[in-house]
Amino acid sequence: MTLFLRLLARSATGQEFTVYNTLSSGPRREGDQDGPENFHVVLVDNGRSEMVGSQFQEMLRCIRCSACMNHCPVYGAVGGHSYGWVYPGPMGSVLTPKMIGIEKGAALPNASTFCGKCESVCPVRIPLPKLMRHWREDEFSKHLTPKQPAMALAAGHSWPSVRHCTGSSPSFPAGV
């Protein structure tokens, strides 16, 4: 616990210790002068248990420190709201397609230069580029790749020349 409290704050904001964690001690025990009579914890799975044993399992280690997004050149250029969902940045590009489906979130794992900075700064060593690549493979196998870049890539053009041909970077769907 102590280790992760320090990891979180240092990776997120560079502080020595966290300033935004809440410690809950549960219901009051016999003899305690105050405290709640009951203590309920509601865990919202939201598809996370499906990640256990899948190729995205490593993503479950995420402690939401935000180091990956703070160092991501794409996040730095477009900002958090551009990702259109709760989780922005590289970690969001892996998590969001899991929650809304790759059909709706296909643009997100493409919003990466694969520079590898996210993986190198992640305190729990999540291989984010590898996981985004899994989503790109899934997108390709389901024929969700936008036609122009797919045809250019199939013809053997490099990605920079594809961008030159189409005049654009991979674009987010409307509203994202």
Ligand code: SF4
């Ligand atoms: S993926 Fe790693 S760096 Fe990004 S928020 Fe999660 S723990 Fe932090």
